[in-house]
Amino acid sequence: MKTIKSVAVLMSLAFALSAAAQTTTTTSTPVRERLRDTNEQIREERDLIRERAETLREDAEERAKELRESAREAAKKLTEEAKERFKEQREEAKARIEAEREEFKTRFEEKREEAKRELEERKTELKEKLARVRDEKKRKIVENLNEKINELNGGLTEHYSNVLEKLEKILDNVASRADKAEAHGLNVSAVRGAITAAETAIASARNAVEAQVGKVYSFDVPTTSTSTATSTDPNLKLAVGVARQALHNDLVAVREKVKAAREAVRNAAVTLAQIPRVDDLDVDDDDDEDDEDTTSTTTSTE
Numbered sequence: 001m002k003t004i005k006s007v008a009v010l011m012s013l014a015f016a017l018s019a020a021a022q023t024t025t026t027t028s029t030p031v032r033e034r035l036r037d038t039n040e041q042i043r044e045e046r047d048l049i050r051e052r053a054e055t056l057r058e059d060a061e062e063r064a065k066e067l068r069e070s071a072r073e074a075a076k077k078l079t080e081e082a083k084e085r086f087k088e089q090r091e092e093a094k095a096r097i098e099a100e101r102e103e104f105k106t107r108f109e110e111k112r113e114e115a116k117r118e119l120e121e122r123k124t125e126l127k128e129k130l131a132r133v134r135d136e137k138k139r140k141i142v143e144n145l146n147e148k149i150n151e152l153n154g155g156l157t158e159h160y161s162n163v164l165e166k167l168e169k170i171l172d173n174v175a176s177r178a179d180k181a182e183a184h185g186l187n188v189s190a191v192r193g194a195i196t197a198a199e200t201a202i203a204s205a206r207n208a209v210e211a212q213v214g215k216v217y218s219f220d221v222p223t224t225s226t227s228t229a230t231s232t233d234p235n236l237k238l239a240v241g242v243a244r245q246a247l248h249n250d251l252v253a254v255r256e257k258v259k260a261a262r263e264a265v266r267n268a269a270v271t272l273a274q275i276p277r278v279d280d281l282d283v284d285d286d287d288d289e290d291d292e293d294t295t296s297t298t299t300s301t302e
Contacts (some may be wrong), residue, residue: 086180094172097172104206107210108209108213111211112213114214115214123218142221142240145240145244146217153215156251156254160205161213164202164258170265171195174272175195178192186276188275194264195268197267197268201263201265202265204261205258205260208254212250217243218243220239
């Protein structure tokens with residue numbers, strides 16, 4: 001009886017285990033399918049994201065390319081406008097400088113001719129005063145000295161005029177290069193200020209030269225000189241000394257003005273050279289061949 005019960009119990013357990021196994025198999029199959037479906041969905045979404053990212057990247061590259069092209073075209077247009085402004089500025093500067101130079105030359109020549117006429121009158125007066133001196137040799141010496149100091153004045157004032165013309169040309173080259181730098185978008189405010197200061201110094205020196213060329217120097221020979229007076233007469237020597245010293249003082253004053261102009265031009269050239277890459281800049285212009293090392297050129301105008 002016990003044996004029969006044992007067999008029954010064993011059969012019940014076997015049936016239960018079999019049913020459990022079937023249940024486990026049945027429930028595990030849908031889980032694996034869901035996992036496969038989930039993985040497939042993840043792969044599809046990943047591919048979709050990758051495609052969208054690629055599309056966005058391509059769109060961004062295309063947009064960036066369009067922006068670069070637009071910026072390049074705008075810069076090209078701006079450069080062309082800057083070149084036109086540069087050419088206009090150079091033409092205006094040329095015309096202005098040439099006009100000022102010609103006006104100065106005209107006034108300079110007029111002053112010199114006036115001085116020559118006045119000198120001839122002074123010569124006549126001097127001869128009348130020197131007629132009291134019996135020694136003809138002494139009279140000639142004084143007359144020659146009077147002639148020479150006025151020739152010296154004329155020669156040096158013409159020299160200073162030429163120096164200023166050279167300085168003006170150098171400064172024009174500095175201004176031209178500054179215009180080129182500005183056309184390339186560089187800051188040229190400092191060099192503009194230096195150029196203006198140099199222009200003022202040149203104008204001041206020219207005024208001094210113009211005034212100097214119109215001066216006439218003569219010996220104020222005392223009319224009290226007797227017939228026995230000679231070139232060693234203290235009064236006569238004093239008259240000669242006074243005239244020569246007056247000429248010396250006037251010429252020194254003019255020379256200092258010219259020196260100041262030269263220094264101002266040199267400063268403008270040095271200020272220009274401090275602009276980064278200024279020597280590498282270029283703008284299509286006929287003046288390019290005239291540009292030179294302005295800093296070294298200013299030292300040759302003494």
